[in-house]
Amino acid sequence: GAGVSQSPRYKVAKRGQDVALRCDPISGHVSLFWYQQALGQGPEFLTYFQNEAQLDKSGLPSDRFFAERPEGSVSTLKIQRTQQEDSAVYLCASSFEQGGLPYEQYFGPGTRLTVT
Amino acid sequence: AQSVTQLGSHVSVSEGALVLLRCNYSSSVPPYLFWYVQYPNQGLQLLLKYTTGATLVKGINGFEAEFKKSETSFHLTKPSAHMSDAAEYFCAVRVGYSTLTFGKGTMLLVSP
Numbered sequence: 001g002a003g004v005s006q007s008p009r010y011k012v013a014k015r016g017q018d019v020a021l022r023c024d025p026i027s028g029h030v031s032l033f034w035y036q037q038a039l040g041q042g043p044e045f046l047t048y049f050q051n052e053a054q055l056d057k058s059g060l061p062s063d064r065f066f067a068e069r070p071e072g073s074v075s076t077l078k079i080q081r082t083q084q085e086d087s088a089v090y091l092c093a094s095s096f097e098q099g100g101l102p103y104e105q106y107f108g109p110g111t112r113l114t115v116t
Numbered sequence: 117a118q119s120v121t122q123l124g125s126h127v128s129v130s131e132g133a134l135v136l137l138r139c140n141y142s143s144s145v146p147p148y149l150f151w152y153v154q155y156p157n158q159g160l161q162l163l164l165k166y167t168t169g170a171t172l173v174k175g176i177n178g179f180e181a182e183f184k185k186s187e188t189s190f191h192l193t194k195p196s197a198h199m200s201d202a203a204e205y206f207c208a209v210r211v212g213y214s215t216l217t218f219g220k221g222t223m224l225l226v227s228p
Binding site: 004033035040041042043044045048056059091093104105107108109110 | 120125152157158159160161162165206208215216217218219220221
């Protein structure tokens with residue numbers, strides 16, 4: 001079946017522009033995660049949804065970052081007034097998990113954001 | 117808070133040689149431990165995980181890892197490297213219902 005998909009795969013934005021990154025999770029997956037992966041680093045947690053509820057947004061680096069999942073399926077990560085330090089790969093992951101044992105998180109290919 | 121340390125940002129082996137990628141974790145409670153692999157321009161793929169039970173865990177592509185609580189380690193091994201194993205490998209820890217905390221990754225280079 002289809003895996004996690006993300007679009008666009010690559011995005012170049014000028015400093016100060018707003019961007020929106022989309023994640024389509026695996027059908028039926030309750031949990032959805034966003035991670036930020038800077039060059040040469042491991043992924044770092046940004047935010048977590050269970051269905052449409054955003055249960056944890058402690059990893060969002062600033063109030064310029066906003067995520068939503070209004071119908072409990074597709075999610076959008078929005079970055080306002082992009083800065084050069086926002087340049088990174090943004091990874092989305094989904095899983096069956098509903099707060100029990102840690103089911104596998106399935107990762108999408110990521111969106112590479114470059115802010116010039 | 118939990119953390120992960122991966123020793124060596126790059127590891128080079130010859131094809132057919134043993135692969136050993138090191139991971140140490142810090143956690144105040146029993147952790148769940150994971151190894152992921154990332155090929156260029158692709159997302160992360162789960163190799164194996166330790167949750168409870170047997171401390172020697174076997175994963176895909178011939179990889180295995182052993183959870184050693186006394187050493188707070190979860191090193192990844194493979195008896196014989198293939199060229200197709202060249203990729204970046206990430207160790208991750210999760211405590212309870214929290215999210216994954218990743219190490220900085222180790223790039224595995226395999227030479228003929």
